[in-house]
Amino acid sequence: MTKKVLIISTILLLLTTLNSCRLMEYDLTEAFYRLMNVEKRTAEFKVLEDETNLNLIADDEEYDVLIITDIHIGNENHGKNGPRREADWFKQLNEIDSETGKAILDEVKFAICLGDVADHGLLGEFNRFNSLVTEKLQETKTSKAPEGIKIYSVVGNHDLYNSGWNYWSQTQYPGTSFYKFETPSFSWYFIDSASGTIGDQQFDILHKHLKNDTKPKLLFSHIPLYADNFQYFIMQDTEERNAIINTVSKNNSRMFIDGHTHEELYTDFGKFQEINVPGFLEKYGYGILHVNEKEKTLSMKIKYY
Numbered sequence: 001m002t003k004k005v006l007i008i009s010t011i012l013l014l015l016t017t018l019n020s021c022r023l024m025e026y027d028l029t030e031a032f033y034r035l036m037n038v039e040k041r042t043a044e045f046k047v048l049e050d051e052t053n054l055n056l057i058a059d060d061e062e063y064d065v066l067i068i069t070d071i072h073i074g075n076e077n078h079g080k081n082g083p084r085r086e087a088d089w090f091k092q093l094n095e096i097d098s099e100t101g102k103a104i105l106d107e108v109k110f111a112i113c114l115g116d117v118a119d120h121g122l123l124g125e126f127n128r129f130n131s132l133v134t135e136k137l138q139e140t141k142t143s144k145a146p147e148g149i150k151i152y153s154v155v156g157n158h159d160l161y162n163s164g165w166n167y168w169s170q171t172q173y174p175g176t177s178f179y180k181f182e183t184p185s186f187s188w189y190f191i192d193s194a195s196g197t198i199g200d201q202q203f204d205i206l207h208k209h210l211k212n213d214t215k216p217k218l219l220f221s222h223i224p225l226y227a228d229n230f231q232y233f234i235m236q237d238t239e240e241r242n243a244i245i246n247t248v249s250k251n252n253s254r255m256f257i258d259g260h261t262h263e264e265l266y267t268d269f270g271k272f273q274e275i276n277v278p279g280f281l282e283k284y285g286y287g288i289l290h291v292n293e294k295e296k297t298l299s300m301k302i303k304y305y
Contacts, residue, residue, distance in 0.1 A: 038195045041155075041165065042202040045209065046179040052147045053110055059184045060294035063144050064107040066093075067287035069114035069222070069259025070279035071133070072158065073125040085284060086132045089305045104288065109144045111137055114259035114277060115156025115194065115222030117172065121164020126171040134173075152181075155194045156222040156260070178202060180209065185293045186254075187215040193223040193258075197237060203244065210251035216296055217253040224258040227276040228265040248272055254298055257287070264302050275300050 048054075057063070076083055093104045118125035137149040153172040159165070169175045177192035191198055191206060198206070210217065224234045225241055235241040248256060253272040262279030278285030283304065290299045 038192055038197060038199040039201050042178040042192050042199065042205070044176070044178070045205045046174065046176045048174060048179055048181040051150075051181060053145055053150060054181055054183060056146070057109065057183050057293060061184075062290070062292045062294075063109040064104070065289040065291060066104075066108050066111040066137075066149070067114065067257065067277055067289055068111070068133075068280045069277045070116045070156070070262055070281060071113070071129060072116055072119040072279075072281045073129045073132070074119035074122060075281065084281065085305065089280075089284075089286070090136065092303075092305045105140055105149070106142050107144055108140075108142070108149055108288075109291075111149055111151040112220060112257075113151050113153045113172070114220060114257070115154045116158040116259065117153070117156065117168070118159050118161075118164060121159055121161035121167065123167040123171070126159075126164075126167050130171060152188075152190065154190055154220050154222050155192055157194045157196070160194050178205075182215065183291070183293060185215065185296045186291070186298075187213050187217045189217060189219045191219060191221050193221045193235065196223060196235065197240060198244065203240070203247075206244075207247045210247055210253070213251070215252070217248075217251065218298070219248060219253060219256045221256065221258045223260045224265075224276050225256060225274055226267045226269075227258070227261050227263070227274065228267050230261050230263070230265065230276075233261040245269060255289075255300070257289075257300075278302060278304070 096103050117129045134151050137151060140149050141147065151173060153174070155165070155168055155177040159168045177194070178190065180187060180189045182188070189206070189210070192202060224230065225245055227234050249269060249271045256272055256274045257277065258274065259277050259279070261276055262282045263276060264278040264283070264285060265276035267274040275287070277287045280286060285302060285304050288301045288303060290301070
């Protein structure tokens with residue numbers, strides 16, 4: 001075989017492989033080298049204020065926070081047990097518990113999405129998530145959430161495909177990927193790890209705020225720090241990862257909650273616990289975080305639908 005024929009054969013084989021893996025759907029440039037600039041996305045750290053539901057939280061209140069991740073709208077049959085089942089999820093959330101006499105949603109104050117809303121980063125996928133999940137939760141008004149259940153979002157790596165950042169920031173609340181809010185006893189931090197790194201700029205800002213914040217803290221990210229050493233699916237720069245673990249540990253943090261692996265995983269770092277929430281689509285899983293503002297305690301329960 002001549003060198004020219006070998007090169008052509010190799011190219012054809014590569015193209016066939018790429019097509020079979022559906023990488024073409026994700027934009028080859030971003031699949032192999034994600035140009036999305038984490039420094040640009042996180043140039044501003046936003047502190048959310050004047051949030052109606054949050055401002056209504058009493059000093060002694062107990063409530064739940066609904067946590068979902070890896071929804072992957074656009075990958076309709078990715079779940080190992082079959083196709084999408086949002087209707088089954090909402091049915092479970094609304095079922096009355098025979099012991100408590102309440103439904104899961106009755107105790108939910110707000111919700112958090114840990115990223116990968118879209119599978120390909122397309123506008124239609126983000127809009128479909130909003131119609132399937134966001135709008136239905138917002139329409140759910142209970143004593144815990146009189147204005148409806150709002151979703152606070154974290155950006156995921158799939159959300160960036162096909163230049164999806166613009167669509168994500170336009171359709172997912174609060175439209176920024178690096179922010180925080182406070183409740184009476186806790187500070188809630190949301191960081192941008194979608195490019196596989198948080199970058200020097202974001203780290204420096206995060207470190208400064210954690211150090212100057214006296215409240216117990218929760219941090220939310222798409223890509224895990226360690227996730228029981230799940231290898232490829234965790235932050236790959238060990239120096240950066242160790243620096244994040246160090247600053248989180250030293251600054252009164254309680255939980256670091258993330259997704260990406262699609263698995264239910266736990267890592268105990270001593271001063272804080274990392275909780276990896278299972279995939280909403282692949283594993284039909286989600287988390288319920290119970291918050292006690294008076295006692296300053298937190299507990300997580302993972303459920304499957």
